[in-house]
Amino acid sequence: MFTKKSMKRTLSLALGLSLFLAACGNGDSASSEEDVTLTYSIWDAIQEPGMQAIADAFEEENPGIKVNVEVTPWEQYWTKLESSAQGGSMPDVFWMHSNEIANYSEGNVLMDLSETFESSENVKLDQFPEDLVELYSADGELLGVPKDYDTIGLWYNKSLFDEAGIEYPDEDWTWDDLLVAAQELTDEEAGVYGVLAPLNRQEGYHNFIYQNDGYVISEDKTESGFRKDETVDAVQWYADLSVKHGVSPTQNQFADNSNLTFFQSGRGAMAFFGSWMTAEMANNEYTAENVDVAPLPQGEKQATIFNGLANSVAENTKYPQEAQKFVEFLSSEKAMKLQGENGSAIPALEGIDTTFNEAYPEFNTQIFTDQMESGVIKPYTNQTTRWENIENEQLIPVFAGEKSAKEVAEDIADQVEDILADE
Structure with missing residues (x-):
């Protein structure tokens, strides 16, 4: 049987052979x-x-x-x-x-x-x-x-916060603070949502898994964190922003308009974006004038994927x-x-990262460098893409409100651990 693992080995051998032949005489x-x-x-x-x-x-x-x-x-x-x-x-x-x-x-x-x-x-x-x-x-x-x-930050629309009379997010914000503010900022008639929470790992629920004392992959890279209640509860909390509380667009809505589209058109009061999106915010006329960034709200502890x-x-x-x-x-x-x-x-x-902050005086990008103190390296193994795809596919019905995170957790864990064992 020609498995994915054997395909990878074949690719590696093919690459190695072609490179060896190409390198002959090029030393x-x-x-x-x-x-x-x-x-x-x-x-x-x-x-x-x-x-x-x-x-x-x-x-x-x-x-x-x-x-x-x-x-x-x-x-x-x-x-x-x-x-x-x-x-x-x-x-x-x-x-x-x-x-x-x-x-x-x-x-x-x-x-x-x-x-x-x-x-x-x-x-x-x-x-x-x-x-x-x-x-x-x-x-x-x-x-x-x-x-x-x-690292990942909580970007927010200052204009929408000002109109609602709500104080801007800060380093003391918790998950509860985020939800309360999102509920106050959501205006269904105007098509404005309090927070944008698409099915996204690095900029989304992975951060909250680690904030809740869970993990995605164990340190020895042999076990899935979806066997832990802390992991499952964090995923459900994030999904509930849409399916239970209605303060985030549905996944069907995100299929038509990305979270960036919502945010840059003033239809999202808060959103989770990585530091690599800063230039995008600065280059867009609306966000350059109306938004800023704060640390992620914290759960049991502070954590951000880096x-x-x-x-x-x-x-x-x-x-x-x-x-x-x-x-x-x-x-x-x-x-x-x-x-x-x-x-x-x-x-x-080391020591040069602050030059990035100086490039964007309009935003509080200092939070990105400060958050490295609580940074968690993006979960990875030799087969990252394979188990990420499993995780994503299994969570689609959760983010559609058709199943709970608990109902799919065992299947995710079993399939991910099969991949880890195959490594």
């Missing part, structure tokens, strides 16, 4: 007398200006090395990267995501950057969040260097020395400052 960089052009592949057009500023600074310090910043939308990015890996023509340097690192950690697809950073005089790995360094490492190899980190991207290098790059030099520069204080000052993302380098 040396081009002569330093020749101009070298590196491709830096990313997926976020909003971050392109910041990445281009970094590339320009690198080129200025390194005459003879050019960097082409190539933007491919998320929907096509991974298909294109997989295809280029199989064809032995990957970009030299590119963004890596926590959901995908396991697919590229086998088969000699990614360059081991351990020695590059062990010998670096400018950048040390202990200057980055330890969980992110671990996330992008495998079998003692460093396969990606943290580029940024993100995640982060990494910069990786193709094992078969024609220019290994130049590519390593560029990824080291990407991780440097100078490049991280450019990333923050351009408002691209929160720099992962």
Whole structure:
């Protein structure tokens, strides 16, 4: 039987073989007398200006090395990267995501950057969040260097709060405070909802699971948290914002209009969005004028999911020395400052993250960096996407009000644990 696991192994072997064949004869960089052009592949057009500023600074310090910043939308990015890996023509340097690192950690697809950073005089790995360094490492190899980190905030419409005479959310807010405010802010006749709570993990119910002393995946990555009452109760509380209390649109309504559409049209008083959405809020005329961001309301404790991207290098790059030099520069204080000052993302380098806050004086983005004190790394295993899909599918009837979280919890746990055991 050709299982998903065997398919993954076959892909890894295919990638490894194609890269080995493509790498033959490419072991040396081009002569330093020749101009070298590196491709830096990313997926976020909003971050392109910041990445281009970094590339320009690198080129200025390194005459003879050019960097082409190539933007491919998320929907096509991974298909294109997989295809280029199989064809032995990957970009030299590119963004890596926590959901995908396991697919590229086998088969000699990614360059081991351990020695590059062990010998670096400018950048040390202990200057980055330890969980992110671990996330992008495998079998003692460093396969990606943290580029940024993100946390989740409670975005709110100041105008709607002012009209209702309600004080803005702050660090003392609890789940009850959120619900009470949402009930007061909901205006069915005007089509305005107090809070936007779609079926969403990272920006939604996963945060509240950890706030309720539950978990999604156990630390040893063998058990599902859906066997715990704390996990199930948190999911139900979040789903009830829509199905019980009616302070959030239904999932059918979200199918027609995203939570961002609701929020940017003034039809949602509160919403949960990650720090990566800050530029989107700033670039929209309505939200730039009317909204701000506060810490997440807390349950039994405060907690927020955090995640982060990494910069990786193709094992078969024609220019290994130049590519390593560029990824080291990407991780440097100078490049991280450019990333923050351009408002691209929160720099992962210790002490530089505040530059992101300074890029958006109109918003209280300080809460994103402050919340790292209670940050929980986005749940991941070698098969993250598989068990996330199971979780999502099983929770659809819960968010439709057809079943309770308790009724589907055992099925989620059984199926997720089968995947974990298969790893």
